[in-house]
Amino acid sequence: MIRLYSLFSVLFLAISAVAQSSINLPHLQKQGSTSQLIVSGKPFLMLGGELGNSSASDMEYMKPIWPKLQQMHVNTVLAPIYWELLEPQEGKFDFTLVDELVKDARQHQIKLVLLWFGSWKNSMSCYVPAWVKTDTKRFPRVQTKAGKAVEILTPFGKNSLDADIKAFSALMRHIRETDERQQTVIMIQVENEIGMLPEARDHSALANTAFDQPVPKSLIQHLQTNKAALAPAVRSAWQTNGAKTSGNWEAVFGKSLSTDEIFIAWHLAQYANRVTEAGKGIYPIPMFVNAALNRPNVKPGDYPSGGPLPHIIDIWKVGAPTLDFLSPDFYNPDFNYWNDLYSRPDNPLFIPEIRFEPANAARVFYAIGHYDAMGFSPFSIESTDKPAEGPIAKSYHVLTQLSPTILAHQGKGVMNGMLFDKKMAIDTVHLGGYTFICKHDYTLGWSPKAKEDEWPTTGGLIIQTGPNDFTIAGSGIVITCLSDQPQTPNAGILQLDEGHYVDGKWKPGRRLNGDQDHQGRHIRIPVGDYGIQKLTLYRF
Template sequence: MLVVLAGAVTAGAQSLPSLQRQGSAGHLMVNGKPFLVLGGELGNSSASSADYMRPIWKKLRAMHCNTVLAPVYWELIEPVQGKFDFTTVDSLLAGARRHSIKIVFLWFGSWKNSMSCYVPAWVKKDYKTYPRAYDERGLAQEILTPFSADNLRADVDAFRALMKHIREHDEKYQTVIMIQVENEIGILPSARDYHPQATKAFHQPVPTALMQYLQQHKKSLAPALAEAWRKNGSRTSGTWEEVFGKGLATDEMFIAWHFALFANQVALEGKKVYPLPMFVNAALNRPNVKPGGYPSGGPLPHIIDIWKAATPAIDLLSPDFYNPDFIHWNDLYTRPDNALFIPEIRFEPSVSAKVFYALGHYQAIGFSPFSIESTDTPENEPIGKSYQVLTQLMPLLCQHQGKPTLDGVLLDKRSDADTLTFGNYTFIVKHDYTLGWSPGAKEENWPQAGGLIIQTAPNEFIVAGTGIVVSFVSAQPSKGRTGILSIEEGGYREGHWNPGRTMNGDQSHQGRHLRFPVGEYGIQKLSLYQYK
């Protein structure tokens, strides 16, 4: 059953892109059909020049990307207050349509990587009308304060104009499928803003809406937030320090609420014009770094409930990945109220394995390496080989999203095996190097390997990935042992399976396993049976 999430709407007979829920997973609908973002995010400046973009479109197609994540720069679309120039936007729309690629626009508005570097010159120079955030010494930063009504109004006006332009020029095409509101919001170098209006707000009572959310979600709050509230008596009213205690953690909770209110208002006003799905991304904090040492107050897992309470108009909160603990962070962002979308991840070979895990295990709605255009050999990029496989599987993946018939694995030398159970069968999935057949098995570090498994019938499965070897045992030994009935390599064309080789001999080690060697990417159709 599909349940519409907050913010999902339709317009007339033609449905706009929307986020829905299928079982336990989020579901992105585009042109009336489920869609997975096999994307690439452009480097910060690439989208500012049509000439620079011209060869990039072919690179995206060579890597089998179906979506590009592209910035829209406030300073370029509104160089003079109230006068808009959408040349860069129109160029991106034309290029995307020409190459059959969808767009997720990234609104580089008030904040980009916490700084206000893409606001127009007329905002930067008029700092009395458009004030900055202050650090604890009272020094202005090149960061707009979220406590200014003028700052909010200027951002909203520009964003509404952008959404109006997109609606007028793209609604019938649906090239644009989602919008990111701001970029990696956060405060530096202090844990909160010390602008006089911010300090005044800090000493006011915690807003009623947040207190009600805490009480309604008491059993499911993020641990750090729940513990801070409990330690101070689980009060139902009081100032920020009375409710959560004194310290940097409370400072960050406070600024998170106000950043979230600002972003929600921008999204809300934009949706009134053109209600596309909207999300906010987070620059992940590193272990043992205190608030103020990272962009603080963004939609990070330890304060994600504050963002959820403040942002009913925002559909997703998403992680940007530049640290190695992929599983840990995805666990924190995958929640009943938050489908996983990975809009930005370091562009490196391991993403070709991680995307199988993200779409298989977490059933993410999309995946997007950053600065994907930086490659000089797009046809050889591992992520392109994964995307080629996943493009074939998209209808099947979307059909099984949110169901126990879909799962995935991610393996390396430290975690070289995993087990998954589907009905009568347990799959023992190991890193290909555990076989010891490759010279690379002797190396200190192994490349990450990943895969996904779809159960299409009680005894039939589709397995896809790279660098994995899979064997099978009975989940209920009393029913007998498990054997391989057949393995076919092949692919999907227009939703139909096209078999290639039958793999029941040496390729399956005489019926012992299914295998994708490291460096190879593919799809295999598997049939199992039981015997005594």
């Protein structure tokens, strides 16, 4: 009886440990109006960098990169996992690169977001194993209208989907077995920049058969239930054709490139969802898909058609409900425009990839301050020769110190950001009954460079931490304050200190007054400086 009791005790403890482990896995959790990534039971702000596509395929090549990343204050690396190297022979998996990547990340106190380069990478199927590439009968390709094969696996190939699921499942099982306790891997990107090229949809026999099938009832129901909230492109295609509730894709959405894109988006989303379901069934950490953004007046197929883009986001949300969110990759202008479209109640903002350039040092403050972004990640982060001196390193140094404060206030309506260049040099922020007139530092006119045709991109964020207390951080900003109370319309600087955090504790430096705050008239962090200032206001 005692032995049986002991056995039950051991089983109970084992089951409890598994349950506790599952509860503490990385996951998303709502706070106010946003979602945060929770790692080891605490909110985590990803100050990230994505490796160049081939860097993680050679651990010797990676050795000098890890110290670089530390010098840049990167706390999260986005690293590819290559199907062709994971499963070089069908059914035989090699986790050597995965294990080395995880080991090195742990040694350098860096978390990992793994990018599954599976069926598709930038639309193409260039990372599938040789045994998939060379067997086009078993693993069919996309075809153009003219019948020409493209080096893209068709999403209608059952064998392709099954093989991808098998490989991805093996990866997730290995991560669970080797990393569940340490949680070095905190998130997964499923595929990479999915989309259809060089035409709006696949025209293979398999695709054409699917195109003639009825539009799925789940999508029709979503269209009916969410008429007012649909993305304009989807709503227009559906309603212009009579808002039909049954029929094949052309019957419901009309004959157009838009219909072709909606159709292929659904099937790409379904494919990604099946892969995600399989992976989460083994190890349910957050998973997402990224998008190669389109440009104005460019037709589907000239950009990767059917990817998780804002104008067809409804298709992806219904077609791939297991994904936690969809994310933009930035290689074009209009930073605010695209972030506005991706920041939705059902879609927290994460920027997994953005061109590595100096302006990112300002954009990261704005993404976190204005959009409550859970993370930011320039591409080919290792390509700098001066890691500690780069602008993004200086911003990340500031944001590393501020992360606990940022995470405590995200989603509560007490934080905002600013982003400036010469064309957009002024913005207004309202917080705590005060109006902050925020401007580019060069609007003061003191710098000789203020007369140049272009100004560097600058930015920052403001967090209200008390009734009259604010924390301001960034670079190249100048701020004046007004009270929103009619009886005391003026706001004065009661106290302004620069400083930094050490082990989470604020260490004030200079008390800023006189010339440093223009005799109490403004708060300023000059171009080229990256800092934190604590502000207390009063009304009069």
